[in-house]
Amino acid sequence: MQKVTKAVIPAAGFGTRFLPQTKAMPKEMLPIVDKPVIQYIVEELVDAGITDIIIVTGYHKRTIEDHFDNPSTDLIENLKMGGEKKKSLLDSVMKISTMANFAYVRQKGPYGNGTPLMNVRHLIGNEPFIYTWSDDFIASEPSRFKQLVASYEKYGYSSMASVRAKTDADYDRYGFAGGPELEPGIIDCNVIVEKPGKANAPSDLANVSGYLLTPDIFDYLDTVLANLKPGEEFYYNDALKLMLKDGKHVLATEIKNGKYYDTGNKLEYMKTQIEFALKDKSMSSELTEFIKGLSL
Secondary structure: OOOOOOEEEOOOOOOHOOOHHHHHHHHHHHHOOOOHHHHHHHHHHHOOOOOOEEEOOOOOOOHHHHOOOOOOOHHHHHHHOOOHHHHHHHHHHHHOOOOEEEEEEOOOOOOOOOHHHHHHHHHHHHOEEEEOOOOEEEEEEEHHHHHHHHHHHHHHHHEEEEEHHHHHHHHOOOOEOOEEEEEEEEEEEEEEOOOOOOHOOOOEEEEEEEEOOOOOOOHHHHHHHHHOOOOOOOOHHHHHHHHOOOOOEEEEEEEEEEEEEOOOOOOHHHHHHHHHHHOOOOOOOOHHHHOOOOOO
16 A cells, blocks of 8 residues: 655635735735644644645745745844744744645646646656645644544545534535444545535534545546536535545545634634634733633
């Protein structure tokens, strides 16, 4: 079985929900306390054994490339002059560019989340890979990517990261998988339904925040693209459904011991900011007192 070493992060969107902030700054670079969202995803990928990360960008996303590049000489010298007090900051910025091998591809093609996959096909080749978003994540132990890789290494199938629905509204926000359980928390899908509503959901496992895909996904994407009508969006989910129709296995893997954070949503982003700030020992005490003192 091939080792999973590659990951793809689509990051070409305009982040319209965060305008005007995202007019000049990519939504992927929005900070959670002092670290951009996309860096959390990259660090999690690296921790799971990923060595090659392909980021699919647009013309307005150069900031992402700069972030994962070597720090400027001016910044390095400035931090060095700070002595021991700034050493941890120097170490952290130096580490960013060496975490993985980064490649950047400009997105071209029809509108939809299947296009970034087709743009990187030549770089993925005949290997399994992770496809994950840049504005949401699941904080878990072990990490969601380690759990997806473990599922792949056990069964050899494509797998969708999944969490249990908690509210009725979740059934109108996410896609849901149905099928027999191979083991507790792992479904061998026979159906994938987008936003079914609670009454029509095939299970309570919502598919969110990342996939581990086998390379045969590209052949099915070819079929979807060939049958795309003018004005239709190009969805990778349609390729997954064709795989199921063809007898291929696609798993829904529940990410255990985890919490889902949707930082692409303004309210959820603010909640994430507060929660992570409260976990930061350097500010948690004062922030707690500040929140308690607010007149709401």
